[in-house]
Amino acid sequence: MPKYNKVVLKISGEALAGEKGFGIDPNTINAISDEIKTCCAIGVKIGIVCGGGNFWRGRSGKDMDRTRADHMGMLATVINALALQDALEHRGVPTRVQTAIEMRAIAEPYIRNKALRHLEKGRVVIYACGTGNPYFTTDTAAALRAAEMDADVILLAKKVDGVYDSDPNENSKAIKYDHINYLEVLNKGLGVMDSTAASLCMDNNIPILVFGLEKPGNITKAIKGETIGTLIK
Numbered sequence: 001m002p003k004y005n006k007v008v009l010k011i012s013g014e015a016l017a018g019e020k021g022f023g024i025d026p027n028t029i030n031a032i033s034d035e036i037k038t039c040c041a042i043g044v045k046i047g048i049v050c051g052g053g054n055f056w057r058g059r060s061g062k063d064m065d066r067t068r069a070d071h072m073g074m075l076a077t078v079i080n081a082l083a084l085q086d087a088l089e090h091r092g093v094p095t096r097v098q099t100a101i102e103m104r105a106i107a108e109p110y111i112r113n114k115a116l117r118h119l120e121k122g123r124v125v126i127y128a129c130g131t132g133n134p135y136f137t138t139d140t141a142a143a144l145r146a147a148e149m150d151a152d153v154i155l156l157a158k159k160v161d162g163v164y165d166s167d168p169n170e171n172s173k174a175i176k177y178d179h180i181n182y183l184e185v186l187n188k189g190l191g192v193m194d195s196t197a198a199s200l201c202m203d204n205n206i207p208i209l210v211f212g213l214e215k216p217g218n219i220t221k222a223i224k225g226e227t228i229g230t231l232i233k
Contacts, residue, residue, distance in 0.1 A: 003225025004152040006045040006119065009036075010142035012156050013053035015213045016080055022054060024083050028213075032157075033087040036124060040093055043076040044223055045119040047149055048126045049142040050084065052076030058134070062109070070134035077138060081128035082106070094123040099195060100132030112148050119149065139197035147204045154201065154208045155222050156193065161212030162230035163192045178232045185232055192232070207233040 006173055011032065018025025036046060055076035058069040081097045088095045096118050097107035108114065110127060118125045130141040139156075146154050163185070164174040182202035186195055201208055209222050211229025221228045 001114070002039070002042055002044050002223045004044065004223055006047075006151050006152055007218065007223060008049060008142050008146040008147065008151045009155045009157060010049045010139065011051065011080075011084075011213070012159065013051035013055065013076065013080060015157055015159050016050070016083075017054035024080065029083055029087050032095070032219070033084065033091055035217065036088060037091045038220055039095050039223050040122065040124065045122075046124050047115070047119065047145055047151065048081075048084065048124065049130075049138055049145060050077050050080040050126065050128060053081060053139045055079060056121065067134040071101075074129040074132070077130060078103070078106065078128045081126040085126055088124060094121075095126060096123050097126045097128055098149045099112060100127070100129035115145075122185065126191050136196065137194045137195040143193075143197040143200040143204075143206065146206050147200065151206065154206060155214045155219065156208055156210045157219065158210060159212065159214065160210075161214075163190055163210050163232065165190070167191075178227075179231050179233070182232060186211065192230075198232075201232070205233075207231060227228065 016024050016028055018028040045148045054071050058073040085095045085097050098110040098115055099107045100110050102109045115125050123193060127145050130138045131144055142154050163177045163180055166174045168174040182198055185198050209229055209231050211218050213220055
């Protein structure tokens, strides 16, 4: 039985790229879709926020206007959302993509009540374009959608398997936390998510479970409440 009945799953763009480091890795997106299908089958309501870092990050455009660079990043999230929708629908999972910036020929505009209705009908809702505003990351979008949907938890699926006191890729002695609170994340500048997103989760008492996507079955384990990753609350 699931521990969480309604979740927002945040998938980083880097995770979707798999070992390639850029673009979308078919094996990765298929494995993610298989797990989402399994979780839907046990009655979990799932909303998904995709990052876009496998194609473009706003901060990549160092000499560009920041607003324009961020808009490019929002479009990257739409590519990922449509790819994920396609993989899910090939598995018979009903899915809707909603974008914070209107592009009606491709997806629905984000409307909270419609999103809630889709979730109640057992559809997976993929939220693209972040918040629709520059200067906000897709982590903040995940926190905002979780608050609006009254989600039980944010599942933060990344390439790293939890929250560490330093970068485990640079420090082999980095210590992993099993549990940590929002203030520690903010005060220690741990970088697991941006400070705006962490503050929004803290203000609305939304727990965040940070875990790695590389091991098959981790999304299902997270939803069932098995010991995995790092819980921020």
